[in-house]
Amino acid sequence: MPGLGVLLLRACLALLAMPIYLLSFLGFWQPFCRKVFFPFVLEKISAIHERKAKKMKQELFRNLVDFKSPSGELKLLEIGTGCGMNFQFYPPGCKVTCTDINPNFEQTLSRNMAKNQHVHYERFLVAPGEDLHQVPSASVDVVICTLVLCSVHNVNGTLKEALRVLRPGGAFYFLEHVADSPSSWKYFWQQVCYPTWKLIFDGCCLTRETWKNLEQASFSELKLQHISIALPWTPVRPHIMGYAVK
Known part of the structure; x- marks a missing residue:
């Protein structure tokens, strides 16, 4: 329960x-x-986030090619594509399926597609x-999710769907903002801003501890680091x- 000061x-x-x-x-x-x-x-x-996180994304996505299918193809599915800011980091020739709950990013998305041929x-x-019922089970090599798990209705449900559509040995890539340490002033202000934000x-959501969901999901291996952006x-x-x- 938030304290009186937070309320x-x-x-x-x-x-x-x-x-x-x-x-x-x-309702407007x-x-x-x-x-x-x-x-x-x-x-x-x-x-702004891209300028701050570019080097980190380059490091994150540098081994995407390691998850090519036995046929040599690399099929990616991106959850919450938004403006398409990740396209620049994807390997040449990979096949991308874009998904988003909001269809209104068309203008910026088309621009980034044109820049990343x-x-x-x-x-x-x-x-x-x-x-993601439109995507067959075990049909993609990589699922990518950046700055999306903060706003999905069900984090565990999203991770379950990612596992379903991934082929065995495929990988789920993530970069997400999360809750700060509960003892910090930053967490205090996250709690203050939470409802209006x-x-x-x-x-x-500003206060999700998404690393816990990832640790509890049924992945065989998890490489996770806490960073600051x-x-x-x-x-x-x-x-x-x-x-x-x-």
Whole structure:
């Protein structure tokens, strides 16, 4: 249960964001957020995050080719493709299936596809991470998920679907922001911002301990490290990155 200080500061933040809470209550905020606000803001935030995380992503994705299928192909499925910021890191000739719950990233996504012609784009599916029924079981070599597990409705369900669509020996790659240490001031401010942040940023949760979900999932091997990526003027700093093998 959050302390009194957290609750009081949450109330102050909610007052500042009262127009958004009112629009949400009336049922107008989420359609506007998903169609206009979030695609616009995500493009700006993604560009900043990309500058901060580029070297880390290069390190993360450097061994993608190790998970080619016996036929020599590399089939990737990306959960929550968003603006397509990861395409630049994918190996030449790989086949990519893009998925996202929000179909309104088309303009930026098309731009990044055009800039990354070394990748073969197979299809785009409008689907949540917890329900990838359009993708056959054991049909992809790699599943990629970056800055997505913070906003899915069910982290364990998403990991279960990733395991299902991966072939045996395939890998799940992740880079996610997570909760800070409970004893830190950063965690205090994550708790303060949590309800309003989640409303404004389409379900993004600041205090998920996603590494625990990964540790408890049925992967045969897990390579995970805790890192720090600072986004200015936000409570988003602690991240985890790595990959897990089916």
